[in-house]
Amino acid sequence: MAVKILAVDDSASMRQMVTFTLKGAGYDVEEAEDGQKALDKAKGDKFNLVISDVNMPVMDGITLIKELRTLADYKFIPILMLTTESTSDKKQEGKSAGATGWIVKPFNPEQLLETVKKVVG
Amino acid sequence: MAIDMSQFLDTFYEESFEGLDIMESELLNLDEGDADSETINTIFRAAHSIKGGSGTFGLNAVAEFTHILETLLDEMRDGRREPTEEANNTMLASVDVLRGMLTALRDNMDLEVDRIAATQKDLETLLNNGSPSVDTVASESTPTTVGETSVVGWDIVFKPHTNLFATGNDPVRIIRELETLGELLIDLDDSRLPPFEEMSPEECYLGWTAKLTGNVDRGAIEEVFSWVEDECDLEITPVKNETSEAVKGPTALPAADERRTSGDRRTGERRTKSGGAAESSSIRVGIDKVDSVINLVGELVITQSMLSTLGEDFDTKNLNRLIEGLDQLELNTRQLQEEVMRMRMMPISFAFQRFPRLVHDYSQKNGKKIELLMTGEQTELDKTVMEKIGDPLTHLVRNSLDHGLETPEERIASGKPEMGTINLNAYHQGGNIVIEIRDDGRGLNSEKIRAKAIEKGLIEEGARLEQEKIYELIMLPGFSTADVISDVSGRGVGMDVVVKNIQALSGKIEVSSEAGKGSVFTIRLPLTLAILDGQTVAVGKEDYIVPLVSIIESIQLKPEMLNAVVGKGETFKLRNEHLPIIRLHKIFNAEPVNIELTEGLLVVVEGEGKKVGLFVDELRGQQQVVIKSLEANYRRIEGISGATILGDGSVALILDIPGLIKLSNNEVMTEYQSRKIA
Numbered sequence: 001m002a003v004k005i006l007a008v009d010d011s012a013s014m015r016q017m018v019t020f021t022l023k024g025a026g027y028d029v030e031e032a033e034d035g036q037k038a039l040d041k042a043k044g045d046k047f048n049l050v051i052s053d054v055n056m057p058v059m060d061g062i063t064l065i066k067e068l069r070t071l072a073d074y075k076f077i078p079i080l081m082l083t084t085e086s087t088s089d090k091k092q093e094g095k096s097a098g099a100t101g102w103i104v105k106p107f108n109p110e111q112l113l114e115t116v117k118k119v120v121g
Numbered sequence: 122m123a124i125d126m127s128q129f130l131d132t133f134y135e136e137s138f139e140g141l142d143i144m145e146s147e148l149l150n151l152d153e154g155d156a157d158s159e160t161i162n163t164i165f166r167a168a169h170s171i172k173g174g175s176g177t178f179g180l181n182a183v184a185e186f187t188h189i190l191e192t193l194l195d196e197m198r199d200g201r202r203e204p205t206e207e208a209n210n211t212m213l214a215s216v217d218v219l220r221g222m223l224t225a226l227r228d229n230m231d232l233e234v235d236r237i238a239a240t241q242k243d244l245e246t247l248l249n250n251g252s253p254s255v256d257t258v259a260s261e262s263t264p265t266t267v268g269e270t271s272v273v274g275w276d277i278v279f280k281p282h283t284n285l286f287a288t289g290n291d292p293v294r295i296i297r298e299l300e301t302l303g304e305l306l307i308d309l310d311d312s313r314l315p316p317f318e319e320m321s322p323e324e325c326y327l328g329w330t331a332k333l334t335g336n337v338d339r340g341a342i343e344e345v346f347s348w349v350e351d352e353c354d355l356e357i358t359p360v361k362n363e364t365s366e367a368v369k370g371p372t373a374l375p376a377a378d379e380r381r382t383s384g385d386r387r388t389g390e391r392r393t394k395s396g397g398a399a400e401s402s403s404i405r406v407g408i409d410k411v412d413s414v415i416n417l418v419g420e421l422v423i424t425q426s427m428l429s430t431l432g433e434d435f436d437t438k439n440l441n442r443l444i445e446g447l448d449q450l451e452l453n454t455r456q457l458q459e460e461v462m463r464m465r466m467m468p469i470s471f472a473f474q475r476f477p478r479l480v481h482d483y484s485q486k487n488g489k490k491i492e493l494l495m496t497g498e499q500t501e502l503d504k505t506v507m508e509k510i511g512d513p514l515t516h517l518v519r520n521s522l523d524h525g526l527e528t529p530e531e532r533i534a535s536g537k538p539e540m541g542t543i544n545l546n547a548y549h550q551g552g553n554i555v556i557e558i559r560d561d562g563r564g565l566n567s568e569k570i571r572a573k574a575i576e577k578g579l580i581e582e583g584a585r586l587e588q589e590k591i592y593e594l595i596m597l598p599g600f601s602t603a604d605v606i607s608d609v610s611g612r613g614v615g616m617d618v619v620v621k622n623i624q625a626l627s628g629k630i631e632v633s634s635e636a637g638k639g640s641v642f643t644i645r646l647p648l649t650l651a652i653l654d655g656q657t658v659a660v661g662k663e664d665y666i667v668p669l670v671s672i673i674e675s676i677q678l679k680p681e682m683l684n685a686v687v688g689k690g691e692t693f694k695l696r697n698e699h700l701p702i703i704r705l706h707k708i709f710n711a712e713p714v715n716i717e718l719t720e721g722l723l724v725v726v727e728g729e730g731k732k733v734g735l736f737v738d739e740l741r742g743q744q745q746v747v748i749k750s751l752e753a754n755y756r757r758i759e760g761i762s763g764a765t766i767l768g769d770g771s772v773a774l775i776l777d778i779p780g781l782i783k784l785s786n787n788e789v790m791t792e793y794q795s796r797k798i799a
Contacts, residue, residue: 011170012405013133014177017126055169069287075323078289084173092351100289101348106176106184109126118298 002028003120004045008038008052008064009082018051021109022116035059039067042074049120050079051103054090062097069098078119082107126178131403133174134227138220140167142474145216149477151204158198164212165194171219182232183222189244190215196248211243213478272359274303274335275342280310280328280354287323290349296329298345303335332360404504406464414460421453462652465505469547469556470498472511476518476545483522490529490540491522497547502554505650506626510556513619517558517642518543520616525562525640535637537561549648556644565634567591573600592632596620624779626650627668653748655765657741657773658724660705661712664773665737666746666765671778673725673732675740678718690785691718693734695725703785704736708760709774714738728778733785735776744768748775760784 005027007018012033019029030045032038036059038052050068054061061081068074078100083090091102103115144167147160168191175183190212196202218233218240225232277299281292299305310328320326333342339357346355428446431439473495480493502510526541533539544559567588574580574594586594594600598617623630627647634640647653647670655666682693691702702723706713715721715738723734746765751758751774762777 010166011133011174012136013129013174014170016132017129017177020129053173055166057163057166076286076289078291082173084169084176095288095348095351098288105173106178108177118294 002026003049004028004030004047005116005120006030006032006038006041006045006047006050006052008032008035008050008056008061010034010053010056014053014082017109018112021112025113025116027116027120035061035064035067038064042068043071046073048077049116050074050077051082051116052079053082054084054094062093065094065097065099080115080119130178130227133178134223135403135405137171137174137223140171141216141220141223143167145213146474146477148209148213148216149481151209161194161198161204165191165198168194180223180226182237183219183226186215186219186222186237186241186244189241189248190219193244193248208247211240211247214240215244272337272361274360275333275337275339276356276358276360277331277333277342278328278354278356279331279346280313281325281349282352282354283324283326285325285349285352288349288352290352292325292327292329295345295349296331299331299333299342302337302341302345303333306332306334334360404465404467410460410464414457414464417453417457417460421450421457424449424453458652463501465503465651466501466648467504467507468499468501469507469554470495472507472514473498473545473547475511475515479515479518480522480543483519487522488528489522489526491526492540492542494542494544495546496544500547500549500554502646502648503650506554506646506648509622509626510644510646513622513644514545514556514558516616516619517644518545521558521560521562521640521642525560525564527563531563550645553645554648556646558642558644559639561639564636564638564640565592565595565632566636570594589633592634595632596630627670651748652745653765653775654743655746655775656724656743657767658705658722658735658737659739659741660709660737661714663709663711664741664767664771665705665709666773666775667724667726667735668762668775668778669743671726671728673727675722675724676734678721678723678734680719683718693718693723695732695734698732700725700732700734701785702734702736703781705776706736708781708784726778728780728782731779731782733778733782735781746773746775 005022007015007022007029008031009015009018010033015031015033019031022029030041030047032041034056035052038050039059042050050064052061052064059067065079065081068077068079079098081091081094081099081102082105083094083102084105094102100119101115103112144164147164147167150160151164168187172184172187172191175181175187193202193208193212197204197208202208218237221233222237224230279292279295285292296305296307308330310330311326313326313328314320315326339359342357343350346353424446428443428450431443431446435443476495477493480491483489484491521543526543527535527537529539532541542561544557546557546559548555570591571580571586571594574591574597575582577599579594579597579600580586596616596619598615600615600617620630623644623646627650629645631643631645632640633643653666654669656669656672657664658667659665676695678693682695684692684694684699691704692699693702694700702718704713705711713721718736721736721738722740723736724740725732725734746767748763749765751761751763754764760777760781761774762780763775764772765775767773
């Protein structure tokens with residue numbers, strides 16, 4: 001079974017980049033463009049990893065993480081934040097919401113892949 | 122693994138331009154009143170996305186510029202800064218600069234360095250002026266402990282808190298990662314392990330002590346634990362080589378500057394790689410539309426397999442099932458066609474979104490107070506039509522701003538509210554999209570138009586024209602009533618160009634106006650250019666398609682209706698009008714069944730306001746036809762707008778009514794002239 005990853009970002013180019021990189025490495029990737037859509041997708045499926053942007057319309061990444069952590073299926077699943085915020089308070093907010101870790105934007109595909117491999121093997 | 126980032130750039134540019142449009146329109150919203158947090162948040166998000174993407178895709182100049190804008194917006198978002206008009210204008214200017222930068226980068230052109238620098242300076246001044254005392258630039262790098270170059274290894278005590286799993290972290294992953302740094306010896310600490318019956322599988326009770334040997338930087342170890350630093354007790358102590366002495370000096374973390382330079386290199390590479398790449402146009406389609414097409418294709422496959430099973434050994438008793446299957450196939454195909462067409466449809470808001478800025482800038486510059494109302498922005502139309510309607514619409518809106526709306530003084534003097542209104546409205550009607558540009562200005566002055574038309578020799582002096590016909594005069598080539606040519610409208614490009622553009626889209630434009638109350642320009646456009654409702658007509662053995670929109674009626678001629686006028690060819694009388702007859706067989710050199718006008722049929726059509734009768738042998742069915750370009754496959758032919766393939770596989774030409782009318786006029790003229798000479 002391929003590892004299933006949910007990539008959440010309101011920017012289509014970032015989604016494309018993440019999907020392309022991860023699919024190329026053999027992961028199964030689905031996309032969502034905001035927190036709400038991601039939550040709906042997550043409920044209907046079981047992902048092994050969620051990678052989410054923080055700033056998004058409709059539902060932001062922090063809320064998404066909080067919501068996911070209330071679901072039995074996602075209680076212990078790794079969730080990574082894609083964040084441009086270099087200040088530690090955003091990371092902190094994400095951590096207390098239940099994020100596993102973060103990838104700081106800008107990042108290149110290699111960095112992304114390395115982090116993902118670290119988390120899901 | 123090297124991934125070519127340039128492949129994502131098209132999408133990035135596209136979404137960034139969209140983001141800039143959103144920023145622009147929201148900034149203009151801010152202009153009107155106090156700042157509500159959602160508006161600022163929307164602007165912030167757009168800027169934020171552009172910054173994130175440009176950094177990732179190596180467009181560092183854009184990232185750097187957007188960063189300042191973002192910081193400004195962030196302060197506004199947090200309520201640390203009030204949105205002033207000055208700030209707003211600077212941010213609007215930044216939107217323009219960013220648009221310019223992205224366009225230049227996309228097209229491999231040079232950046233307008235001076236303009237960028239100037240706007241960047243404005244932004245920085247703004248940021249520093251009255252900026253909150255809070256230090257906005259948070260120091261990124263934490264001072265590293267000095268003197269660790271002499272260490273030969275590390276003792277690490279790692280005691281995760283019991284809630285470590287709740288963040289999806291796994292101590293095993295962390296230990297594995299440590300292993301990659303050097304030689305690792307590890308001991309398990311299970312002292313916290315509770316009795317079995319009290320154990321919860323959701324909690325972490327274990328701890329580890331590790332000895333890591335090798336020339337490892339403390340930062341690298343901290344990095345491994347960075348995600349869990351709040352979920353564990355961690356001690357990292359250096360194991361020193363006793364003979365070596367600590368060397369003082371900061372071990373720098375990879376700093377922001379370093380990242381920046383490596384990013385610049387990336388940009389350089391990308392530029393050479395994508396240099397001269399052809400610009401491909403793309404379209405963003407909602408997932409729901411794609412899903413619905415996939416669904417329909419699925420149904421089509423089912424129908425097809427049902428039919429082929431039926432066909433394998435066909436028996437006439439299955440005829441009903443065959444007919445049912447074919448009906449189903451027809452239904453599927455039609456639905457699929459509709460859905461695919463829907464993919465090309467976009468809301469007209471894409472064409473409307475430039476107007477708030479246009480109106481804002483115009484009113485600031487010209488001291489007119491104008492309110493722009495837009496309704497029906499979600500009305501959808503074909504992408505190609507949308508791209509081509511932008512300029513004519515802009516021209517019309519500029520006309521209304523410039524010629525239609527009065528100055529505040531004039532408005533007050535004539536008892537109107539000081540604020541003028543321009544209303545853009547779009548809606549669907551039949552197979553058309555209707556766009557109205559309505560202003561409550563002074564209206565068209567029919568006396569002035571009439572005088573001008575006489576002066577320009579467009580009409581005879583003393584000609585009797587209905588009000589509507591007078592308004593239509595402004596659309597003729599060479600007509601312009603503007604006394605002073607302003608930089609907004611009246612640049613020598615007249616209404617006739619607008620009309621021509623709209624007609625090129627198979628559309629129509631109408632004007633209505635009331636003196637002192639305002640004018641309405643109504644544009645009617647077909648929803649798509651790819652499909653046409655057509656009437657098939659037969660001339661001899663050939664079939665032609667007449668666009669249904671241009672047909673007024675079809676009649677059988679009676680001898681008393683006929684008339685031949687010298688220099689105007691054959692005409693017929695329809696109610697009170699004398700209309701010319703075009704013999705299609707003559708124009709296309711076809712062998713007709715009927716030569717006598719009274720024996721065939723006359724299809725009365727209208728094109729560019731002129732009516733003519735097309736003489737044909739008979740009418741066939743009405744159907745939707747897919748337009749195939751003749752120019753692309755053959756060459757352009759007068760009087761023909763394209764071709765299509767009919768149900769039986771034969772090719773039929775689609776008539777271009779205005780072109781035909783022009784063509785037959787020329788023919789009559791040459792015939793008349795040659796007869797006169799003879």
